[in-house]
Amino acid sequence: MTYIDGHMHLENGPLTKEYVLQFVEAAHQKGLDEIQILDHTHRFIEFEPIYERLKQYDVQKTxxxxxxxxFKDHLSDFIDLMKDIQQMDLPVKVKYGLEVCYVPEYENFLKELLGQYSFDFLVGAIHSIDGILYDMSFSKDLLWNRYDANDIYKRYYELVFQLIESQLFTQLAHPDTIKLFQIYPTYDLKPTYQKMAELLKAHHMKAENNVGCYYRYHHPDMGLSQELLQIFKDNHVDLIYASDAHQPQDVGNYIREATLQMN
Known part of the structure; x- marks a missing residue:
């Protein structure tokens, strides 16, 4: 069996070979065959315009x-570094891409910017609901305590559907991480999950079984919920397993367990 960790970030360190090789070594020690390194678009100066709406709230602006x-590095520096890494003789295969915050009103901007570069893959992610981040320590005050959970979930999945249909991406980040605070809607999510599965299949996109919620936010699900996992399986959605590591020691976390859970 091939073990791949499809999602990890360099954001807590510098864009240097030495730092990247810490991730490679960690992957090798965990017995992984391949890793995908992708930094958030908010690391790069070129993407600052897509975050403008978040600045309407002081805590997000800060x-x-x-x-x-x-917004501390240029995208070209990351790409040049990763190309150099790929030329090295390494014990683990390394691919590189981005985790792109999908913002519908900036879809054309993203298309034009991303089209200027070459990546092994592009991961699309929803991290905010109409300008409000849903997964931060301050998100309960800004979002969850102010709006109905049903409305939040419905809007989140509307945005996910738009992301998939944009055809900008090869991979969907953490499809159900909206659940991270263990706040749930009162309506049945199965029809939503079914539609998402059908769209992913139609647009030839992978979905992540991302375990970040499990060990970073202490959610009881090891990755996707059993309900969503089964619907993806029934619809033959292509899954990639992901630690969502933000530091070398978390590379490969629960990848084997999540892989075995699916098989």
Whole structure:
């Protein structure tokens, strides 16, 4: 069996070979065959315009103003580094791409910008609901305590559907991480999951079975919910397993367990 970790970030460190090789070594020690390195678009100067709407709230504006983490590097520097890494004789296959925050009103902007570069893959992600981040420590006050969970979930999956139909991406990041705070809608999600599965299949996109919620947010699901996992399986959606590591020591976390869970 081939073990792939399809989602990890360099964002807590520099764009250097030495730092990337820490991820490679960690993957080798965990017995992985392949890793996919992708940084968030909010690392790169070129993508700052797509985050403009988040700045309507002071706490989000402050989060974006952290220049140690946000908009600090040029995209070309990341690509050049990863191309150099791929030329090295390594014990693990390395691919590179981006985790792109999909914002519908900036779809044409993203298409034009991403089209200027070459990537092994592109991961699309929804991290905000109409300008409000849903997965931060401050998100409960901004979003979850102010709006109905049914409305949040419906809008989230509307955005996911738009993301898939944009045809910009090869992979869908953490399809059900909206559940991270264990707040759920009162309506049945199975029809939504079925539609998502059909769209992914029609657009030849992979879906992540991302375990980040499990060990980073202590959610009881190891990756996708059993309900969603079964619907993806029934619809023959192509899955990729993902640790969502943000530091080398988390590379490969629960990849074997999640892979075995599916087989």
């Amino acid at each position: 989060w974006l103003a952290n220049k140690d983490m946000k």
